[in-house]
Amino acid sequence: NAGVTQTPKFRVLKTGQSMTxxxxxxxxxxxxxxxxxxxxxxxxxxxxxxxxxxxxxxEVPDGYNVSRLKKQNFLLGLESAAPSQTSVYFCASSQGQIPSNEQFFGPGTRLTVL
Amino acid sequence: ELKVEQNPLFLSMQEGKNYTIYCNYSTTSDRLxxxxxxxxKSLESLFVLLSNGAVKQEGRLMASLDTKARLSTLHITAAVHDLSATYFCAVPPRGNYQLIWGAGTKLIIKP
Known part of the structure; x- marks a missing residue:
């Protein structure tokens, strides 16, 4: 099992560009x-x-949109990137069942917005 | 609003010493x-504490939960260099599946 995977691993955007x-x-x-x-x-x-x-x-949804068309995939979109969105982005998943609901994390995407 | 506070935020210690990291949270929760x-790197799950008084141990790390005091501790026994990392605690508000995260404790263990 691969677990949770994320693509890309790194990305550099210019202000105003979009990406998923x-x-x-x-x-x-x-x-x-x-x-x-x-x-x-x-x-x-x-x-x-x-x-x-x-x-x-x-907690911090502004400037982002998401879609979950298939159970196994979760997409995060930036419509018009801003320098404040420079960050490391992690995806996680969990079974969703109480009591444990332990979250498992992907390797992360390092995004820089110039 | 649930807030999660960790202390210390930075800890430098010698190998072989014992120390404790604290995680306080502000509202009712039954898991940590x-x-x-x-x-x-990414985040790796260490412990899931599911009830008041829960104690879990893995190697030199031991975690406990006191839901009445809204406090969890992560105790390090006879620290070794390999335990150098940042440790986070996270708490869901009662009945919620979202997690509120502490700021993390950066632990450096010197030989």
Whole structure:
């Protein structure tokens, strides 16, 4: 099993450009999450999904959109990138069942917006 | 609003010493997670604590949860260099599947 994979691993954008980050999981997990990690701030939830075809906003959703057309994939889009979106982006997935609901993380995407 | 605070945020210690990292949270929750992150890497799950009084141990690391005090501890026994990493705790508000994360404790263990 590959677990959670993310593409691309690195990306440099110019302000105003758009891009999509892809997350895929092969664990048949119901829940998927997108986080951003900035120095000294831990992880902040951008958007999440509790099942195929559903998405919801997290703590910092502005400037991002997501889609979950297939259970195994969760896409994060930046329509018009800004320097404030320079960050490391992590995707995670979980079974979604209480009590554990342990989250498993992908390797991350390092995004720089110039 | 649930807030999660870790302390210390940075810890430099000698091999062979013991130390404890603390994780406090501000509202009711019945679960807590500890993760490890090596520089430039992803997050790896260490412990899932599911009830008040839960204690879990893996090698030189031991984690505990006191839901009444809203406190978890991660204790390091006889530290070794390989334990150098950043450690995060994360807490879901009661009945919620989202996680609120602490800022992380960067641990450096010197030979």
């Amino acid at each position: 980050l892809l997350c895929a999981q092969d664990m048949n997990h119901e829940y998927m999450y997108w986080y951003r990690q900035d120095p000294g701030m831990g992880l902040r939830l951008i958007h999440y999904s509790v099942g195929e075809g559903t998405t919801a906003k997290g | 997670y500890w993760y490890r992150q090596d520089p430039g």
